[in-house]
Amino acid sequence: MAALNLAELIAAAADTIGAHAEELTALDQAIGDGDHGLNMKRGFEAVRADAEAFAAKSLPEALKAIGTKLVMTIGGASGPLFGTLFMALGKEISTEPDRADLTAAFGKAIEAVAARGKSQVGQKTMLDVLQPVHDALLRGKTAPEIANIADAAADATMPMKALRGRASFLGDRSIGHMDPGARSTALLVRTVAQTIGKSA
Numbered sequence: 001m002a003a004l005n006l007a008e009l010i011a012a013a014a015d016t017i018g019a020h021a022e023e024l025t026a027l028d029q030a031i032g033d034g035d036h037g038l039n040m041k042r043g044f045e046a047v048r049a050d051a052e053a054f055a056a057k058s059l060p061e062a063l064k065a066i067g068t069k070l071v072m073t074i075g076g077a078s079g080p081l082f083g084t085l086f087m088a089l090g091k092e093i094s095t096e097p098d099r100a101d102l103t104a105a106f107g108k109a110i111e112a113v114a115a116r117g118k119s120q121v122g123q124k125t126m127l128d129v130l131q132p133v134h135d136a137l138l139r140g141k142t143a144p145e146i147a148n149i150a151d152a153a154a155d156a157t158m159p160m161k162a163l164r165g166r167a168s169f170l171g172d173r174s175i176g177h178m179d180p181g182a183r184s185t186a187l188l189v190r191t192v193a194q195t196i197g198k199s200a
Contacts, residue, residue: 006051007052011048012195014048016190017041020037021041024037040074040078043082044070046069047069050065059093059095077117086109087112110130122160125181126182130185143193143194150185150193151190162174162179
């Protein structure tokens, strides 16, 4: 794997979420509380503010600290889920991971998110992006391919009926709308893929 510049990655993620905050809010207005974009932007700006401190830590400790920060600052339903993803990844990953180690740790992190959200693939949640990304990692796909797979997976939540989260209260009316958590997950996956790809 390419060397990881965590401070650069944090800045890129915060920039991406900030640039798409209005889009995420619009998606959430259709099937949720309408605050997903603002909440995600607040969380990642808080991470950006502490980027130097995070970058000074080992990768596992940095990821756990980022996860904790996201739980405290994103709020809503998304805070615990995105926080759990990063905290679990930090718990499982090695200090200098190779692809196999990253893939295994990512798989464990997905399991933790599923347990925290009491959800599974196919229920119109961020898991519907996370699992295809994990499958792509297992199949040895390149960073650009993984980014495209994440985008396609987010698009694929549109015809789904939401079975978890606030959108589930809408029943069939949730069909035809992209899941905001899936979209923000795909945005982050693309950002990581592009940032790591640049330093490869």
